[in-house]
Amino acid sequence: MNRDSIEDTISAIIDCMRTSNHCFSKSLQEEDVLMVKECIRLTRECSDICALTLNALETDSAFTKPIAALCAQVCDTCAVECGRHLHDHCQRCAEACLRCAEACRNLVAA
Template structure:
């Protein structure tokens, strides 16, 4: 499992950041898809953690999708000035990068 450790960690951190952003945005107006993207992103990150933990034969596909959703979430949350949105966007960018590294290494 150590071959996935940095990707696992990035996915876990991203899921937490997305959950926090989602919680902080509750009841607030949003001019874009934040907090909707946080729901999608937290779910795929949590699923990616489970897939990587069991060394699934589909890990690459999950991580590719995870990177795409993280890109979307980073874009949406990155448009906001809230501190929780900025932290979420950064965690999403890091997760997307780690997922792409994992996919590239497995290819």
């Protein structure tokens, strides 16, 4: 991958980490928190694996590809769950997760 692609990848991961954390907090403030409880669980996992993937990329880890593959898997699952809810924060999280998952898969394939 060239440096531009890596910057795009990092940007997608950072955006997903931030959006997941935002969705985690906003979901806990919803009246229908019971409805979004799986979002809460998954957004935490999503932000944690994004943070690990970022660290791997920035530190030239030998495990960047398997970590990114795992990140794509968590992001895909989080995107499906958040995509089922109409809250703005859930919809935006679903989109950020899909972009991050795609970026991670491209990284794995590179």
